[in-house]
Amino acid sequence: MNILVINCGSSSLKYQLIDMDGENAIxxxxxxxxxxxxxxxxxxxxxxxxxxxxxPMSDHRKALELVMGALVNPEYGAVKSLDEIGxxxxxxxxxxxxxxxxxxxxxxxxxxIEKNIELAPLHNxxxxxxxxxxxxxxxxxxxVAVFDTAFHQTMSPENYIxxxxxxxxxxxxxxxxxxxxxxxxxxxxxxxxxxxxxxEDINLITCHLGNGSSxxxxxxxxxxxxxxxxxxxxxxxxxTRSGNIDPAIVTFLMDKENLNTEEISNVLNxxxxxxxISGVSSDFRDIEDAAADGNKRAQLALDIFEENVARFISxxxxxxxxxxxxxxxxxxxxxxxxxxxxxEHIINKLSIFGLEIDENKNNVRGKETIVSSEESSSKVxxxxxxxxxxxxxxxxxxx
Ligand code: AMP
Numbered sequence: 001m002n003i004l005v006i007n008c009g010s011s012s013l014k015y016q017l018i019d020m021d022g023e024n025a026i027x028x029x030x031x032x033x034x035x036x037x038x039x040x041x042x043x044x045x046x047x048x049x050x051x052x053x054x055x056p057m058s059d060h061r062k063a064l065e066l067v068m069g070a071l072v073n074p075e076y077g078a079v080k081s082l083d084e085i086g087x088x089x090x091x092x093x094x095x096x097x098x099x100x101x102x103x104x105x106x107x108x109x110x111x112x113i114e115k116n117i118e119l120a121p122l123h124n125x126x127x128x129x130x131x132x133x134x135x136x137x138x139x140x141x142x143x144v145a146v147f148d149t150a151f152h153q154t155m156s157p158e159n160y161i162x163x164x165x166x167x168x169x170x171x172x173x174x175x176x177x178x179x180x181x182x183x184x185x186x187x188x189x190x191x192x193x194x195x196x197x198x199x200e201d202i203n204l205i206t207c208h209l210g211n212g213s214s215x216x217x218x219x220x221x222x223x224x225x226x227x228x229x230x231x232x233x234x235x236x237x238x239x240t241r242s243g244n245i246d247p248a249i250v251t252f253l254m255d256k257e258n259l260n261t262e263e264i265s266n267v268l269n270x271x272x273x274x275x276x277i278s279g280v281s282s283d284f285r286d287i288e289d290a291a292a293d294g295n296k297r298a299q300l301a302l303d304i305f306e307e308n309v310a311r312f313i314s315x316x317x318x319x320x321x322x323x324x325x326x327x328x329x330x331x332x333x334x335x336x337x338x339x340x341x342x343x344e345h346i347i348n349k350l351s352i353f354g355l356e357i358d359e360n361k362n363n364v365r366g367k368e369t370i371v372s373s374e375e376s377s378s379k380v381x382x383x384x385x386x387x388x389x390x391x392x393x394x395x396x397x398x399x
Contacts (some may be wrong), residue, residue: 001027001086002079003392004071006064008130010122013063017071017078017085018392025388027071027078031063038061041071045078060126061133067223068137079333088134088143089395091182091387093123095147096173101198102394105131105143113145119173119230144395151181154222162229176234180208184216185223186390187332187383192221194368194381195327203326205316207309209342209384210333211239211282215309217316224319227312232262233269235299236308239282243308244270277301284335284342306342310349311344323353328379332373338365347372347380355380 001021007014013031018024029043039057044050053070057063071085078327079085090105103109110131117124127145134143138220151211161169168174184206191206192199199221206216213236216226227235227243237243245268248319256262275282278301280290290298313329320326331343340362347357354377362371374379 001396002027002084003395004085004088004134005388005391005395006088006130006134007062007147007388007391008126010126010291013060013067013130015067016388016392018389020086020396023389023392028388029067029070030303031057031067033057034060034063041066043067043076045076048076051076059133060129061136064130064133064137075211076337081372082138082301084267085138085141087141087395087399088138090127090131090134090143090145091148091359091391092122092131092145093148093179094177095145095149095153096177097153097175099145099147100153101152102146102391105135106399107143108265109145115397119177133217142395142399144391144398146182146394148179148181148249149177149186150289152176152178152216152226153222155224155226156392159225174230176229176367176385178214179222179228179232180212180214180226181223182387182390183208183332183385184218184226185216185387186387187330188218189219190368190383191381194370194383195379197327203320204328204330205313205326206330206332207313207335207336207346209236209309209331209336213238213240213243213309213333215312215316217319226315236312237277237305238273239271239284240270240275242268242276274301274305277304284339288339288341301340302345306345306349311348313346313350314353317353323355323377326378328381329355330381330383332383337382340364340371343371343380 003018003020011034016025016028019026027045031041032105033039034057041053071079072081092113096119098112115195122197132142187206189199190201202221204218206218210215212232214226214228216223233241235243251263274287278287278298279289280298287301291302335342344357344362347355356373356376358373366384369382370379371382
């Protein structure tokens with residue numbers, strides 16, 4: 001069966017059509033600039049020439065119409081008719097406390113996703129637009145919602161309640177939710193497979209390091225703590241997000257720079273992180289290049305990032321009985337998979353725990369590999385993530 005995976009942003013949309021018999025992507029693409037001048041679909045059917053379809057798209061429905069058109073195009077499409085799509089899996093960012101697993105979408109589910117808009121005002125509305133458009137275009141097949149927050153719903157209160165008046169949790173549901181759950185779950189399952197263990201028996205610290213970054217402690221295959229919080233702003237410094245800072249900086253800066261809530265939110269979400277420190281770029285490749293050319297602020301940004309990753313890993317060690325109790329520290333996502341230097345620097349900072357990288361094995365990019373030395377107290381593993389496949393698997397399971 002073919003499953004269509006949809007990931008809608010405010011002006012973009014990523015899609016993949018996956019043949020679940022062999023778990024192979026048969027087509028994938030990206031729609032950019034939805035609702036903005038210059039909109040286009042970049043489509044690729046695997047094994048055929050890539051296409052760029054430039055056409056005005058006023059909204060997500062129009063964008064999805066063009067995607068469906070591309071999928072069935074006789075020349076560069078992947079299927080003969082839309083009947084060959086068995087179900088649609090949607091990435092939904094915030095499920096709040098309503099969802100601890102993926103669900104088949106019905107009216108009740110839509111209401112709950114809508115209710116959670118207040119927790120993810122930038123993310124849930126485009127997710128909803130994508131679902132509604134697919135319901136209209138593919139009315140006869142099931143749609144499934146896969147939540148970024150669901151995998152972390154197994155955290156216990158001491159790991160998700162903030163030290164602010166408890167009534168704000170009761171009144172506004174302010175608590176840690178965590179994100180990247182689909183990725184942390186995928187690499188948890190994959191690592192269990194690599195180490196030949198049951199997922200229920202696996203203990204890990206999973207590091208999703210990309211433009212957005214988060215770390216999770218996984219005990220017996222379940223997320224018990226994670227670094228992102230009420231929103232994806234908390235935790236590590238990221239491409240443009242500040243991660244953890246003294247909360248007093250928020251009001252201090254608002255006063256000093258005369259910023260309103262939207263402006264301070266922009267500073268922390270879009271102008272901070274390694275971009276804010278380096279002044280060079282939010283892309284780690286550019287920052288690594290600048291640092292190699294002697295740019296001190298670029299080097300500082302990398303040092304701060306690596307220091308914070310190491311600090312989170314060491315903090316999460318306390319969730320386990322001993323370092324030997326942890327099956328592996330796992331690196332994934334753009335930076336985690338592709339930067340041997342970043343992995344080496346981070347693991348070197350953790351030598352007090354007996355962790356040790358093997359330089360030769362670590363010289364790898366984007367490939368499933370055990371990169372620790374034989375002597376290392378716990379394994380260090382690179383596992384490429386595949387959120388689309390995880391969404392498709394959940395979708396198939398549910399239908
Ligand atoms: P993601 O959000 O998972 O797509 O990751 C994007 C981040 O990964 C960007 O900051 C990229 O610079 C970084 N990245 C991708 N490839 C490499 C590489 N070969 N070396 C260093 N960073 C990389």
